[in-house]
Amino acid sequence: MAAPDIVMYEEEFNKIKQIISKLRIDANAKVVFLVDKNGQQIAAQGEIENLDTTSLASLTAGNVAATDGLARLIGEKEFSILFHEGERDNIHISIVAARVILVVIFDERSSLGLVRLRVKKASNELNSVFTDIMDKVEKERAAAGAAFESPFAEITDDDIDSLFSE
Amino acid sequence: MTFINYASREINCKIVYYGPGLCGKTTNLQYIYEKTNPNAKGKLISLATETDRTLFFDFLPLELGTVRGFKTRFHLYTVPGQVFYDASRKLILKGVDGVIFVADSQNERMDANVEAIENLQGNLKAQGYDLMTIPYVLQLNKRDLPNVAPAEQMTQLLRKKGEPVFEAVASKGVGVFETLKGVAKLVLQELTKTG
Numbered sequence: 001m002a003a004p005d006i007v008m009y010e011e012e013f014n015k016i017k018q019i020i021s022k023l024r025i026d027a028n029a030k031v032v033f034l035v036d037k038n039g040q041q042i043a044a045q046g047e048i049e050n051l052d053t054t055s056l057a058s059l060t061a062g063n064v065a066a067t068d069g070l071a072r073l074i075g076e077k078e079f080s081i082l083f084h085e086g087e088r089d090n091i092h093i094s095i096v097a098a099r100v101i102l103v104v105i106f107d108e109r110s111s112l113g114l115v116r117l118r119v120k121k122a123s124n125e126l127n128s129v130f131t132d133i134m135d136k137v138e139k140e141r142a143a144a145g146a147a148f149e150s151p152f153a154e155i156t157d158d159d160i161d162s163l164f165s166e
Numbered sequence: 167m168t169f170i171n172y173a174s175r176e177i178n179c180k181i182v183y184y185g186p187g188l189c190g191k192t193t194n195l196q197y198i199y200e201k202t203n204p205n206a207k208g209k210l211i212s213l214a215t216e217t218d219r220t221l222f223f224d225f226l227p228l229e230l231g232t233v234r235g236f237k238t239r240f241h242l243y244t245v246p247g248q249v250f251y252d253a254s255r256k257l258i259l260k261g262v263d264g265v266i267f268v269a270d271s272q273n274e275r276m277d278a279n280v281e282a283i284e285n286l287q288g289n290l291k292a293q294g295y296d297l298m299t300i301p302y303v304l305q306l307n308k309r310d311l312p313n314v315a316p317a318e319q320m321t322q323l324l325r326k327k328g329e330p331v332f333e334a335v336a337s338k339g340v341g342v343f344e345t346l347k348g349v350a351k352l353v354l355q356e357l358t359k360t361g
Contacts, residue, residue, distance in 0.1 A: 006170070008170070009172050013174075040169040054227045055209050059211065062213075062222060062257070065258075152236075153358050154358070155358045163233065164230070164343070
């Protein structure tokens with residue numbers, strides 16, 4: 001495989017949830033969520049009951065990917081912050097740890113300045129969590145060497161067939 | 167690049183439908199969307215032009231059930247088929263776990279099929295993947311049309327590495343789920359290999 005899989009462990013997952021939950025309160029935002037650059041949602045906090053977070057994750061990643069493409073066309077490495085302004089709600093998108101997208105949705109109860117400020121602080125914290133995760137994955141791989149035990153090593157054809165049994 | 171979340175016990179995989187313009191990639195997704203149990207699917211998102219040509223991608227999240235205690239989620243994407251949207255196609259292949267190549271069976275589209283597979287190979291390479299090693303299946307679509315090439319001939323022309331080949335009529339749903347199942351199986355089998 002070209003790149004290592006992303007693996008999320010309980011400990012880091014809880015840390016991430018704490019950080020984005022705090023960010024939501026500090027920034028007075030409606031929703032804060034984290035998406036992997038490939039469009040997979042990692043975590044979400046806030047008023048998400050009526051929100052299609054899966055679609056939001058995939059479109060955000062598409063948006064970031066397209067903007068990255070634009071950046072390279074004009075000789076920039078990336079546009080690290082994107083901001084979409086709506087009539088009521090606004091979306092602030094930023095890149096964390098080079099591979100994760102942090103999305104903040106906010107309305108008139110907050111402001112772009114406040115969001116930017118708080119995002120900056122949270123980004124630093126998230127950065128260190130993601131560095132930890134990557135270290136952990138590396139270490140486990142190295143320690144286990146060739147004998148790295150995939151939790152899915154025992155998936156059988158029957159298991160896979162039963163997924164499609166409907 | 168499969169995303170495994172031990173905390174919420176989920177596996178997320180990304181499947182991309184690739185192929186020349188008007189071969190039926192979006193039609194595949196639409197059929198899956200129509201026939202899937204509402205609890206198992208999310209919204210079908212189409213970023214298309216006013217004439218319903220895919221502009222950036224279509225996206226359909228599917229939840230298939232659990233394997234070994236892990237919820238399996240498949241995110242299905244299509245790419246825009248038209249030649250000049252190559253920049254978008256490249257972006258969508260990012261982080262892909264499995265590819266379905268949808269070939270148009272009509273005789274006059276054979277050159278377009280060949281060109282699109284070459285384009286797929288090149289774009290996968292640009293993202294650091296190799297068609298020869300990635301989970302990959304071939305779908306021969308539009309088998310119901312009168313002017314189609316024989317399946318054997320198409321297989322010989324388009325098959326790259328002994329991948330599973332499925333005959334389909336996506337507009338009627340024939341072969342659609344078989345194709346998806348074929349690639350899903352390969353993706354999950356990939357997970358059983360050691361990291």
